[in-house]
Amino acid sequence: MHGGIKMKAILISIIMVFVFYSSGFAQTLEERIKILEEALKKQEQTIKEQQKVIEELKTEMKQGKPSEQQAVTPPKEAAPPLTAQETEKKSTLEQVQQQVQQLKEEVGQVVEAQKKNILSVFNPAIGLVGESILSYRSRGSNETGSDRPGGFDFNQRSVELNLAGSVDPFARGYAVINASADPVTGEATAQVEEAAIQTTSLPWNLTLKAGIFFGEFGRLSYIHDHELPFVNRPLVLDNYIGGESKTDGVQLNFLLPIPHYVSLTVGVGDQFGDTPNAVGNFRHFDELNFWGRASTYFDLTPDVSLETGVSGLWTPSEEDRGGVFVQPDGSILTERRRLVVGADLMVRYQPLRNNQFQSLTWGTELLYSDNRYLDNPTGIPGGPVFNRDVGSFGLYSYLAYKLHRQWIVGCLFDWMENPQNNADKTSAYSAWITWAISHWNQLRLQYTYTTHNALSGLKNDNAIYLQWAWIIGSHAHGWQER
Amino acid sequence: MLSIILLIGVFCAGARPAHAAKIRIVATLTDLADLARNIGDDLVEVHSLATGVEDTHGVPMKPSFVPMMNQADLLLLVGFECEHAFLPGLLEASKNPRIQRDRAGYIDCSKGIIPRDVPKSTEHYAGDVHPYGNPHYMLDPVLAKTAIQNIYNALVEFAPQYQGEFTRNRDAYLAKLNAKIAEWEKEVKPLKGVKFVSYHEHWPYFADRFGLDYFGTIELRPGIDPTPRHIEELIAKMKVEHVPIVAREPQFPERVPKRIAEQTGATLITLPIMPGGVPNTETYIKMMDYIIHTMVGAVQSRK
Numbered sequence: 001m002h003g004g005i006k007m008k009a010i011l012i013s014i015i016m017v018f019v020f021y022s023s024g025f026a027q028t029l030e031e032r033i034k035i036l037e038e039a040l041k042k043q044e045q046t047i048k049e050q051q052k053v054i055e056e057l058k059t060e061m062k063q064g065k066p067s068e069q070q071a072v073t074p075p076k077e078a079a080p081p082l083t084a085q086e087t088e089k090k091s092t093l094e095q096v097q098q099q100v101q102q103l104k105e106e107v108g109q110v111v112e113a114q115k116k117n118i119l120s121v122f123n124p125a126i127g128l129v130g131e132s133i134l135s136y137r138s139r140g141s142n143e144t145g146s147d148r149p150g151g152f153d154f155n156q157r158s159v160e161l162n163l164a165g166s167v168d169p170f171a172r173g174y175a176v177i178n179a180s181a182d183p184v185t186g187e188a189t190a191q192v193e194e195a196a197i198q199t200t201s202l203p204w205n206l207t208l209k210a211g212i213f214f215g216e217f218g219r220l221s222y223i224h225d226h227e228l229p230f231v232n233r234p235l236v237l238d239n240y241i242g243g244e245s246k247t248d249g250v251q252l253n254f255l256l257p258i259p260h261y262v263s264l265t266v267g268v269g270d271q272f273g274d275t276p277n278a279v280g281n282f283r284h285f286d287e288l289n290f291w292g293r294a295s296t297y298f299d300l301t302p303d304v305s306l307e308t309g310v311s312g313l314w315t316p317s318e319e320d321r322g323g324v325f326v327q328p329d330g331s332i333l334t335e336r337r338r339l340v341v342g343a344d345l346m347v348r349y350q351p352l353r354n355n356q357f358q359s360l361t362w363g364t365e366l367l368y369s370d371n372r373y374l375d376n377p378t379g380i381p382g383g384p385v386f387n388r389d390v391g392s393f394g395l396y397s398y399l400a401y402k403l404h405r406q407w408i409v410g411c412l413f414d415w416m417e418n419p420q421n422n423a424d425k426t427s428a429y430s431a432w433i434t435w436a437i438s439h440w441n442q443l444r445l446q447y448t449y450t451t452h453n454a455l456s457g458l459k460n461d462n463a464i465y466l467q468w469a470w471i472i473g474s475h476a477h478g479w480q481e482r
Numbered sequence: 483m484l485s486i487i488l489l490i491g492v493f494c495a496g497a498r499p500a501h502a503a504k505i506r507i508v509a510t511l512t513d514l515a516d517l518a519r520n521i522g523d524d525l526v527e528v529h530s531l532a533t534g535v536e537d538t539h540g541v542p543m544k545p546s547f548v549p550m551m552n553q554a555d556l557l558l559l560v561g562f563e564c565e566h567a568f569l570p571g572l573l574e575a576s577k578n579p580r581i582q583r584d585r586a587g588y589i590d591c592s593k594g595i596i597p598r599d600v601p602k603s604t605e606h607y608a609g610d611v612h613p614y615g616n617p618h619y620m621l622d623p624v625l626a627k628t629a630i631q632n633i634y635n636a637l638v639e640f641a642p643q644y645q646g647e648f649t650r651n652r653d654a655y656l657a658k659l660n661a662k663i664a665e666w667e668k669e670v671k672p673l674k675g676v677k678f679v680s681y682h683e684h685w686p687y688f689a690d691r692f693g694l695d696y697f698g699t700i701e702l703r704p705g706i707d708p709t710p711r712h713i714e715e716l717i718a719k720m721k722v723e724h725v726p727i728v729a730r731e732p733q734f735p736e737r738v739p740k741r742i743a744e745q746t747g748a749t750l751i752t753l754p755i756m757p758g759g760v761p762n763t764e765t766y767i768k769m770m771d772y773i774i775h776t777m778v779g780a781v782q783s784r785k
Contacts, residue, residue, distance in 0.1 A: 201579040205552060255552060255577050261545040263575075297545035302533065307545065353535040353733055355542055405707055438706050440606050472606065479571040482543035 050093040057086055124165030124173075127473035131158035131226040134468075139461040144450070150461070155181055156188070158226050162474075170201045176224070193224075193246065205255040214245045215272055216253070216265045216293045217311045218365050219344040221245035223480060226469040229363070229400050230432055231446045235414040236394030240340050240369045241313070242274025242323075247289060266292040272313060275335060276321035286316035289338075303351045313340040322373075325420050328457040330379040333420050336387070337372035357405045364397035369419040392417035408434040424455040440471040505641055508551050508581070509558040510565045511538060512757040513620045514591055516766045517630050518558060520655040522637055525644055529554075531568070534758020537682075537733040538618075539610070539705070541568045543575075551576035554587065556636055560629075561592030564617035589636040591629035595619050598686050609703025621755065622687035623663050623770055627656065662767055666692070666774050672781050678727035679720065679742070681734040684755050688773070697725050700738055708738060720746040726784055727777065729753045732760055749780045 133155045140150035148155060157180055164174040175195040179188045196211030214222035221237055222245050233243060249269015256262040270276075272289040280287070295309030315338040322335030343366050350359040368391065375388040394416035402408045411431045418424035432446035444467040452458040504527040509515035515530035522528065529550050532541045538560070551557065551572055559565050573582055580587035597615025604613045619625040634652045638645045674693040678685075681700045689696035697720070702712045719725075720742070728748045730739040736750075743750035753773050754760045763769040 200574075200582060202577075205577045207577055255548065255575070257552070259549050261548050263545075299544065299546050305544065305546075350542060352533055352542070354735070356537050356540040356733065357735055438606070439610055479543065479575045482545070482571060 050089060050096065053089060054093070057089075124163045125474035127162045127471055127475050129158060129160040129162065129224075129226055129469065129471050131156070131160075131467065131469045133157050133231065134466040135463060137461055137463040139459050143459040144461050145456070145458050157181070158224070158469075159188070160193070160224065160226070164474075166200075167197060171197050171199050173197045193244075205257055207253045208250065209253075210250040212246065212248050213251070215247045215249070215251060215267050215269065215289075215291050217241065217245045217272075217291055217313055217340075218293070218342045218367070219309070219346060219363060220365065221273075227481070229361070229398060229408075229410060230412050230430060231444060231465045231467045232448070234365070234396035234412070235416045235426060235428055236365070236367050236396055239416060240367050240392075240394060240419055241272070245273055245291075247272045247291075249289070261297045263295050264292070265294075266290075272315065275323040275338065276315065276318045278321040280319075280321040283321075284317065284319075287319060287321065289313065289315045295344075303349060305348050305350070307346045307348075309344050311340075311342045311344070313338065315339075325373075326379070327420065328455070332376040332379050333373040333388070334376070335371060336374050339370040340367055341370075342367040357402070359400075359402040361400045361402075362398070363400075364395065366393070366395040368393055371419055373420065390420060390422055392419045392422040394419075406436045408436070410434075418456065421455065423453075425453050426456065426458075427451050440475065442469050443467070444469075505556065505637065506554050507556045507558060508547075508554040510541070510569060511560055511620075513626070513766050513769070514558040514560065514629065514633070516757050516764075517626070517655075518633050518637075521630065521634050521648055521652050523647070523651050525641070525647060526637070531572070532756060534754070534756045534763070535732060536756075537731075538564055538755065539567050540733075541565070543568045543571045545575070547572055548575045551581065552578050554578060554581050555640060556587045556589055557581035558589045558591055558633060558636075560617050560620060561590040561595075562597055562614040562617035562619075563612050586639070589632060591632045592617070592619065593632050594628050595625055598690075599683075609701075610705030612704070616683060616686055618684045618755070619687045620766075621684060621770075621773075622691045623659060623666070623766075624691060625687060626766065627659065630656065630659075659767065662770070666770065669774055669778055672778055676727065676777075676781055677723060677725040678729055678777075679716065679725060679748075680729040680753075681731050681739060684731060685729070692774070694777075697723065700728075700734075700742065713738060713742065717742055717745050720748065727751060727780055729777075731755050749784060751776050751780045753777070 133153075135148070135153045135155070137144060137146065137148075137150040137153070141148065144150065159179040161177045162174070163177075164172065167173045173196070176193040177190060177195075178193040179190040181187065182189050192212055194211070194213045196209050196213040198209040199207055202208060214224075216222055218237070218241075220228060220234065221241050224244070225233065232238075237243070247267070247269035248271055249267055251265060251267035251269075254264045256264070268288050268290050270283070270288060272291060276287070276289075291311070291313045293309050293311040295307065297305065297307045299305050317337060318335050322338075325333045325335070327333060344364070346361065346363045348359060348361045350361075370389065370391045373388050373390065374385050376383050376385045378384070396412060396414045398410055398412040400408055400410035409432070412429075414426070414428035414430070416426050418426070428448055428450040430446055430448040432444055434442055434444045436442040444465070446465045446467070448463045448465070449460070450463070451460045505522060505525060507515075507518050507522065507526050507528045509518055509528060509530045511532045512530045512534040515528050518526060518528045531547055532538070536542075554576075557573075559569060578587075579585065582588060597617070597619070600615040601608055601611045601613065604611055620629065630652060634648055637648050641648075670692040675695055677695040677697040678689075679697050679700060683699050683701075683704060685694075686696050688694070698716060700708050700713070700716065702708050708716070725746065726748050728739050728743040728746070728750045730736060730750060730752050732752050732754060740750055742748070752760060753776060754763050754769055757763050757766055757769045759769070760772065763772045
């Protein structure tokens with residue numbers, strides 16, 4: 001019941017925002033009025049000139065008439081016919097007068113329209129993304145370790161409200177508010193996924209971002225779920241980062257002032273991904289997260305490009321705040337230090353002439369996790385504990401072929417050593433087909449086969465996903481979407 | 483200490499005086515780049531993000547554009563949100579305050595042009611509409627003169643000491659263009675009232691200028707590929723109205739336009755929408771020459 005009321009409140013809020021939304025045409029109306037007014041002035045000037053010409057012609061005609069004294073009362077003669085030139089000028093003048101009248105009416109209408117009080121004229125750009133996933137998994141969650149049930153499942157994974165706008169001449173702000181189903185209760189909960197300010201005018205090729213945002217690590221960690229090239233985030237990112245690279249902090253990006261593209265990013269913040277996730281009592285500096293990425297790009301040919309980067313994430317200490325992992329053998333591992341390094345590579349063939357209709361993309365990331373855990377082998381609170389360092393590798397690699405503007409087919413290979421136990425290995429093989437009905441409406445059908453080795457205690461399973469993602473409202477093509 | 487010195491060196495190497503030897507211009511599309519070269523001549527160094535073969539709405543956001551834009555003095559764009567699919571992201575990555583939206587170096591070449599086909603709604607049922615009107619005014623050479631003036635004004639404002647040179651170059655180019663416009667207006671007489679369809683709505687300004695009847699588009703809506711029903715309906719209407727020309731822009735696949743042409747008996751022609759879109763159209767004038775010659779040739783060959 002409580003959850004139902006919450007959901008209604010969220011829906012009503014979203015509807016209220018859209019009722020007052022306008023895409024800020026006031027500025028456009030002002031410009032149009034100005035253009036129309038300028039055109040009107042030009043037309044009026046033309047009329048004056050035409051009238052002057054007609055007056056001159058009339059004067060010439062009068063001067064050419066015979067004297068009245070000479071006539072005995074000559075019969076009334078018809079007015080001399082206008083020459084072809086005079087007729088054309090008269091016709092042009094009438095047309096111009098008509099056009100001026102029409103222009104006056106149009107300007108009047110536009111001015112009246114602009115007088116209306118549009119409350120929403122100062123609203124930011126607003127868009128809403130919805131993402132639904134219908135799935136079937138051959139095994140239950142107790143056998144797969146998934147946070148979604150086995151069998152048939154319908155998951156409204158995202159209802160994402162995006163807001164963006166200029167703060168002032170020096171910065172932009174944006175927010176992403178996402179409502180998704182709580183994995184435990186199934187009820188929709190809204191949370192601020194991102195809300196950050198980003199500078200636009202710093203010198204020395206710097207950009208500073210601060211707030212809640214997805215930190216730049218690798219290539220796909222900071223991409224929202226519905227924008228991934230496949231249905232689910234790769235296993236290695238889910239397990240080593242903890243899903244999206246959400247952080248509360250500050251990030252600085254530097255573009256090297258050289259002709260070749262090299263981008264450097266460093267950041268510091270609290271939480272990164274899913275850990276550390278507890279507030280804690282007193283946070284020392286070494287309990288924050290530090291991350292960085294260096295990336296570069298090459299045009300191998302006009303149609304083939306390569307983008308590569310290296311990333312690092314370091315949480316020196318997670319005292320009392322680290323994630324707690326219960327192992328299959330009953331032992332408990334508490335994360336005390338996190339270190340993840342990664343290398344990413346994307347090679348793309350995208351013929352310039354056909355770039356909307358054809359491309360082939362190979363993307364891959366290799367990660368190494370070197371975490372320290374406090375190991376409680378017995379699992380009994382207060383039992384003997386000792387530090388354990390675990391080094392694990394993981395990677396994903398995918399190939400996506402766009403064979404038409406609307407159709408993409410692809411395959412994905414996942415492989416991962418458990419970051420808590422590197423002898424526990426998982427692989428997944430996926431194939432998908434995406435139908436982009438339009439730019440804002442797409443369906444994706446994906447099959448995934450996941451295998452585990454015996455250590456995890458989990459079972460292999462088959463899964464089919466049908467994902468439907470859609471967008472309404474404003475949709476900007478940010479730098480991340482390249 | 484060595485690292486700090488090297489870092490300072492990198493910063494200094496990147497810094498440049500306010501007015502370097504040449505004015506660095508980045509144009510989004512090749513037509514604006516060509517105009518800028520003609521007006522600026524030796525005083526400018528012009529780069530175009532597009533090469534001419536791309537869809538104007540789908541120029542890829544390549545990181546290799548970023549350093550170029552980072553160093554630009556002026557950014558020339560068509561405007562009317564023509565570049566909405568790639569320019570905002572590139573501007574964000576460029577970190578160049580001079581050329582950000584509405585700054586002095588952000589030159590919207592549509593200023594002064596009254597747009598056609600301003601949509602009543604920007605809801606997506608209408609497709610990927612341009613909220614400020616059809617942006618493809620550069621295919622009308624008379625309206626292109628407004629873009630020339632906007633580029634000229636921007637150059638003069640940026641480097642007033644070269645106003646004399648810019649004025650001479652502009653006037654020389656306008657004289658050349660005006661002569662070509664007069665020539666084209668004579669050449670297009672066979673096109674008066676001729677109906678044609680194209681893949682995307684690139685041609686309303688061109689059709690208006692040269693007296694053609696722009697019958698429709700193969701796309702269902704802007705940015706929405708045609709459905710089978712739409713193709714059948716278009717074919718039926720074209721047969722009733724005896725539409726003789728199907729114009730395909732080279733960035734769209736040939737299959738559907740070819741099928742429509744075959745089923746209606748129309749002549750299929752390929753027309754560039756930017757200089758460089760097809761061979762031998764490297765400049766704006768050459769591109770317009772090609773478009774007009776091809777259209778006139780297609781109509782005359784049917785007679």
